[in-house]
Amino acid sequence: MNYTHWKQLLAGRSLPLAWVDLDALEANAQTLLAQGGNLPIRIATKSIRSRAILEHILSLSPRFQGLMCYTAAEALWLAERGFDDLLVAYPTADAAAVRGLCTQVQAGKRLWLMVDSVAHLGFLSVLAEDAGVVLPLCLDLDMSSTFPGLHFGVQRSPVRTPEAAVALAEATRNYPSLRLDALMGYEAQIAGVGDAAPGETLKNKVIQTLQRRSFAQVSQRRQKTVQALQAAGFELSLINGGGTGSLSRTTTEPGLTELTAGSGFYAPTLFDRYQHLQLQPAAGFALAAVRKPAPAIYTCLGGGYIASGSTGPEKLPQPWLPPGQLMGLEGAGEVQTPVQFAVDPVLELGDPILFRHAKAGELCEHFTHLHLVRDGEMGELVPTYRGEGQSFL
Numbered sequence: 001m002n003y004t005h006w007k008q009l010l011a012g013r014s015l016p017l018a019w020v021d022l023d024a025l026e027a028n029a030q031t032l033l034a035q036g037g038n039l040p041i042r043i044a045t046k047s048i049r050s051r052a053i054l055e056h057i058l059s060l061s062p063r064f065q066g067l068m069c070y071t072a073a074e075a076l077w078l079a080e081r082g083f084d085d086l087l088v089a090y091p092t093a094d095a096a097a098v099r100g101l102c103t104q105v106q107a108g109k110r111l112w113l114m115v116d117s118v119a120h121l122g123f124l125s126v127l128a129e130d131a132g133v134v135l136p137l138c139l140d141l142d143m144s145s146t147f148p149g150l151h152f153g154v155q156r157s158p159v160r161t162p163e164a165a166v167a168l169a170e171a172t173r174n175y176p177s178l179r180l181d182a183l184m185g186y187e188a189q190i191a192g193v194g195d196a197a198p199g200e201t202l203k204n205k206v207i208q209t210l211q212r213r214s215f216a217q218v219s220q221r222r223q224k225t226v227q228a229l230q231a232a233g234f235e236l237s238l239i240n241g242g243g244t245g246s247l248s249r250t251t252t253e254p255g256l257t258e259l260t261a262g263s264g265f266y267a268p269t270l271f272d273r274y275q276h277l278q279l280q281p282a283a284g285f286a287l288a289a290v291r292k293p294a295p296a297i298y299t300c301l302g303g304g305y306i307a308s309g310s311t312g313p314e315k316l317p318q319p320w321l322p323p324g325q326l327m328g329l330e331g332a333g334e335v336q337t338p339v340q341f342a343v344d345p346v347l348e349l350g351d352p353i354l355f356r357h358a359k360a361g362e363l364c365e366h367f368t369h370l371h372l373v374r375d376g377e378m379g380e381l382v383p384t385y386r387g388e389g390q391s392f393l
């Protein structure tokens, strides 16, 4: 769809608004399925943050199975609304939410809470024991690599070796209210780091080399950990790895039972930077142009939706249609965002300027609803988590 088409679609609507192009999202879903080989793909909810969109993705293929939740409270909220097969991917200290999840386990839901330390076991076991349930656990294996002078990966789990994993798994045996039956290893430095950033040829080459070496190393670590846990008598019903940016690589590893993907459905700008991944922009927002301070510059109302993580220009939203650029000294502002165009697109007061967010799910924290576009027509309006009164992180 070109700008003229979008302008017609948005005519008469209050801006700002957020949109999801379902045709693009479904094309991205097919790309992710193809990249994932034959494995099931768990949906990372943090990168979607709308129940309606989660349901839609799950309906697209039987290979989209289960949700990777980002908080215990979110998993509980989803479980209460009919979702099942919920992996809470990060440790929690939220006792009320865990109590709620214990009730869900009692009611027969499949779910797992994430652990990487004895402290997590102590906290969860007391709550599970009180509730009279055996709580299923997933062990988070660190998948970072250490190269001379460089920690290549995230700082999350301290469990770095098969031996450490077995030691923690053995410790779960001291708690009758806990049962370890899943393993997750997320290779963030491969799945979440683009290797084809524009204009950064040398850096891209370095990243590609580091990622190749890192994957060989951490994939061995994950396989050996699975083998060691199985040899110690732990039957793992779920072995999860990967993310949008690593599906084609992670799926080659023997032993994994599933992959994860979330960002690839909306395809925000950070996912334009992957050599082997061609996705279509499927979500974004439209701001109203409200003033013209100089020739070929229009200033929009709002727009300062900066992505989280280490800061840099790549975390700013990008003007998409008409194609333009943010201005270096202002960026995307809380209330005013100027956009500079190479050729004046001749906009009138209130005309939309379309933007894409750098990351996927964070867009939904700024909007109560998503306007769904299908076959070039404006369709249904569906709520985001925020639109349902929820804001988990």
Ligand SMILES: Cc1ncc(COP(=O)(O)O)c(C=O)c1O
Pocket (backbone or CB within 6 Å): 044, 047, 068, 089, 186, 191, 192, 242, 243, 244, 245, 260, 261, 262, 263, 264, 360
């Ligand atoms: C544990 C875990 N798995 C998988 C992912 C991949 O998610 P996405 O596909 O949205 O990048 C993430 C993202 O941060 C994650 O934290």
